[in-house]
Amino acid sequence: MSRGKLIAGIIIVIVAAILGWRMFGSGGESGARRGPPGAGGDAAPIPVTVVAARTQDVPLYLSALGTVQALNTVTVSAQVSGQLTAVHFAEGQEVSKGDLIAEIDPRSYQAALDQALAKKKQDEAQLAASRSTLQRYEDLIAKKFVSAQDLENQRQVVRQQEAMIAGDAAAVDNARTQLSFTRVVAPIDGLAGIRQVDAGNLVQANGSAIVVLTQTRPLNVLFNLPQQDMAKVREAGQTPLRVTALSRIDSRPVAVGELKVIDNSIDTSTATFKLKAEFPNADNRLWPGEFVNVRLAVRTVKDGIVVPATGVQQGPDGEYAWLVQGDSTVRMQPLVTAGTVDGGGLLIASGLAAGDRVVTEGQFRLKTGTKVVPMAPGEVAAPKPVPGEARKQGESGKG
Helix, strand or coil: HHHHHHHHHHHHHHHHHHHHHHHHHHHHHHHHHCCCCCCHHHCCCCCCCCEEEEEEEEEEEEEEEEEEEEEEEEECCCCCCCEEEEEEECCEECCCCCCCEECCCCCHHHHHHHHHHHHHHHHHHHHHHHHHHHHHHHHHHEEEEEEEEHHHHHHHHHHHHHHHHHHHHHHHEEEEEECCCCEEECCCEECCCCCCCCCCCCCCCCCEEEEEEEEEEEEEEEEEEEEHHHHHCCCCCCCEEEHHHHHCCCCCCCEEEEEEEEEECCCCCCCEEEEEEEEECCCCCCCCCCCEEEEEEEEEEEEEEEHHHCCCCCCCCCCCCCCCCCCCCCEEEEEEEEEEEECCEEEECCCCCCCCEEEECCEEEEEEEECEEECCCCCCCCCCCCCHHHHHHHHHHCC
């Protein structure tokens, strides 16, 4: 055998020995380090929070943005012209119907009333004299001391003066009404706004606003819904429908009222229809012009399936939840939701049954078949021991 072939054979043997050692010796040690399947790493059970689907009666709501509107808003204006002599309300004050708001100088209107009364008395005196003359003519006509024409003329005079008395009475009523307008009173119960004119100014009839009154107990909330919700509202069995106003800041319920009116047409430009709800507002928590979230209860689902909203995920194929099976593995369960539930829950239309265990926290590490450690809400998983610390504890125990 030549020296070259000998060297080549030795090299081949060395390479084969190295490959064998790497395949059997190193592989065995790494396998020992990895340990049995499921002992650690990605195969270890994942702690997740699990909540069982429950049944409850669930009211279904339609939600919208609403605007608070006073039940009545009245601009109190002067009905006669003159100088405003006094203002009898404070800005922001609650006033009742009939309360005195302001006064206008009444002297010219009192004089007009006195003049109308005097004119009426004058005409009444003339009428009395004409009736007396008519009576004498009727007595003398039988004796032919007066002609029939004179008698008829006197009757016409009496009728004319009676008509004048009726006109005088109307003039007196008008003057008395004009005088009453110098005392401006509240036409409704309501809240006085900012004063529009001060005492001492001249005001014009039907042109000078004094104050705006708004009736806030009760009041209305106006809101719009899409036209596809019209059937849900009209077919609702409960009458009247319950409406809840929610805060725009933290969605807390502010007031509860009832639906009063559904508008008689759909707005073709927005494909929505308008609704009006009325709220007692006894505690004045709603204010005219305020925006609120509105929730209209249209019906109640008996024994509906409810899960926490955090347990429902959105995927490319729709909504789904991670369902914990009997062997503590999980699978992806497609489902359909039907609406929200008070307290952060979702009503399930299909896909889940009562008692199904749904993962509500820790879903980001899951895939179908993953082993999990189910935990109750608020429960914390026990920390995993660090391998180095475990060996040190074992050695210290032996020492």
